[in-house]
Amino acid sequence: MQPEAQRRANARLGWILAGLALLFGVGFVARIMIFGG
């Protein structure tokens, strides 16, 4: 079991990284749809 503070710190960083991944994926497609190739 991880202590609560550790779990929260991990979750925070995990969500930031997941957000980054989402941003790269969606951003890339959006850029192509808006500005073309």
Added chain:
Amino acid sequence: MSAVLPHHGDHAHDDHHGQPHGWRRWLFATNHKDIGTMYLLFSFTMFMIGGILALGIRTELFEPGLQFVNPQLFNQLTTMHGLIMVFGAIMPAFVGFANWMLPLQIGASDMAFARMNNLSFWLLIPAALMLAGSFFMPGGAPAAGWTIYAPLTMQMGPSMDAAIFALHILGASSIMGSINIIVTILNMRAPGMTLMKMPLFAWTWLITAFLLIAVMPVLAGAITMTLTDRHFGTSFFNPAGGGDPIMYQHIFWFFGHPEVYIMILPAFGIVSAIVPAFARKPLFGYASMVYATASIAILSFIVWAHHMYTTGMPVTGQLFFMYATMLIAVPTGVKIFNWIATMWKGSMTFEVPMLWAVGFIFVFTMGGFTGLILAMAPIDIQLQDTYYVVAHFHYVLVAGSLYAMFAGVYYWGPKWTGVMYSETRGKIHFWGSLIFFNLTFFPMHFLGLAGMPRRYADYPMQFADFNMWATIGAFGFGLMQVYFFLFVVVPMMRGQGEKAPQKPWDGAEGLEWEVPSPAPWHTFENPPKLDATATRVIG
């Protein structure tokens, strides 16, 4: 600074308390060691499946003419061989190494997100089934190459959709694995394990995980656009509707070139652990190794179009990508120099892990040099899509990634299983693989220089001799891997062999050697107190 916190109220116990048994242990696994084992076994299975497809290719190419498979099936074999080896074998294998070794190396109790770790692994199974099962779908497996180029993807049957779905799932699994690895390394290091004291394997994986998070979503975007082109009336890449297939290549290789480094950086980490252990000297230039790894990762984002010199880009573009690509030789050269400098005047012995590591340095460097040759636009335009390219990337991915993984299995295997492998059998595996690997792929350089194109089921008579030798080598190489599984892996998994001491290699350093062999189910439940070098537990 490490963010790890002590577990007040817990008491350290390295027994198997709470360990589930039977199928539940594996299906509901949250222990990093169990998940690591599953990753490694899964990737070896995929390696064997991909290998069988490769032998199908080599069987057809044993002599000129069409003997065993028709050209359509031949293209399916090359495509699926590439997809399975890249996404099913090499990438999951390194995640397996990461799962097993990272918590042990940084003094963490487990990976940061144990349940997500379980999900990352089990997602691989449906994806692998979909990929392998696509051979039995109407029209057969995808045959557009592992790069699944448009507009070929428009012409494929339903198996293309299955492959796209499988790649989405594999990508999601990779991203989750990467998040887990980054959070584990950044948040769960033992106190005193500063970033610049971490083992190189942890550093290379940290950088690799960031690469994965940056580029896997790009691949997901590209194949989603392919899917909408196929079924929803869009024309991103379909020239019939005004789309641009060259744009697909740009997007694919923006993912694809960093992907090459995703498959090799963890290998650098494994070799950087083994060479100092068997040279009995500290790694030469630790900091420069870290910076070189980061430099390679950064440069990998600005070289993608060297895969596309023949698509008609302006000369200025060719020059930019040519020089940027050649620049990667600098940090890579730093690494190779450092490994050699580590060995220099070392008290060296050549147990099996060191043989694989030295084999890696020698043969991978050959692949690096041919990469440098291919980086030059005027030469690449001649060699594009020839067997010279096939030789190059197999020297990098087989002699690079795979050799390093074998080195890692022999090096850390005693820690995983608690028994030593047979030194004689390991040496047979190494020398057999080395000879047959070179017999398979070295002639391909000459075939490519003579103009033999890749992805063709047939060839003119003048290429017959080299192809015959390549096929003999491929079967020999495959046989050596069956030998490895039956006579090295299986005995170790069954616990047959000499009992492994806690630290089987007298020159090895690191926290993984501070726990017994086999590593207990629970390790470092309380953050260990480390010495100044962060390689020994002192309390």
